[in-house]
Amino acid sequence: MIVKAYVAKKPGLRLESFQYELGPLKPDEVDIDVEYCGICRSDLHMLKNDWKMTKYPFVPGHEIIGKVSKVGSMVTHLKKGQRVGVGWRSRSCQTCLQCLSGYHNRCPNGEDVIVERHGGFANKVRCQGLWAFPLPDNLDYKSAGPLFCGGITVFNPIIQNNINSTNHVAVVGIGGLGHLALLFLRAWGCDITAFSTNPEKEDEAKKLGANHFVNSNSIKDMKAFTNAFDLIIVTTNADIDWDSYISTLAPGGKMHIVGAVDQMKATVFPFISQERSIGGSPTGGPAVILKMLEFCQRHRIKPITEEFPLSKINEALNHLEKGKARYRIVLKNDL
Structure with missing residues (x-):
């Protein structure tokens, strides 16, 4: 499967159009058609390799909202067409002490959406089914992306x-x-x-x-x-x-x-x-994320956001870096 995305090929460079092959779907994974993706300051840090763990070419984006397009054979709680959110983490082993204790976000054997893999500034993204969270029906999906990292x-x-x-x-x-x-x-x-x-x-x-x-x-x-x-x-x-x-x-x-x-x-x-x-603390585990989504639904909480088309990604990143965002930026997929 060919994915269209925006990529940085070296630290600090502007993002440019990019395509890559996603490869076979694992039994416990889902593919997601990206609708919206938030920009987090962590994306800026990763773009510049401030934390010395960025691998280039690098596709940022880890506050993702989209619809499930393909479901692995082991995934039973999600179905094609269902709208989900994905945050910083993309996989946890589920067998270590941290996972068994409910702290999947602290799993030492896990994966993160934009660490040594490509993220959500793209038309598709993939993650372990556990880390794709169904959105409550009355949650505003256009502004919900930042809940999955900042929230x-x-x-x-x-x-x-x-x-x-x-x-x-x-x-x-x-x-x-x-x-x-x-x-x-x-x-x-x-x-x-x-x-x-x-x-x-x-x-x-x-x-x-x-x-x-x-x-x-x-x-x-x-x-x-x-x-x-x-x-x-x-x-x-x-x-x-x-x-x-x-x-x-x-x-x-x-x-x-x-x-x-x-x-x-x-x-x-x-x-x-x-x-x-x-x-x-680093974000939160699946149970706490689900609790947060229920809390947001009950109290009608949503981030205050500004919207840019994904094709204007460099302008949006500049807007964030200059401290002008009020308070989170979301990108609408127009690939």
């Missing part, structure tokens, strides 16, 4: 940390990930504080669900929230004043990092003295 990335910490409606939660960075975190937490019923270096985002952050807004450039404003938060979700990929944020954690609180920061530098004693902790 689950910020939904998973809410589940992992057993957050309830009485908790005080902060979100650092109000962008592609952060705006989804606000939407989820508002529906969850939490008291929410948005942290941003851009004071112009205050009105929109509150419309998205924030009860409070803090200009993180203001030391005075930061100190007003000392010992305040049960959970801080860090969505930014920029370096921040880690100690200032750690001081806003309540005793026993946790800082959960989902933004792709290079490193962090923090004082250890505030963790010890107040029994605070720090952690992170």
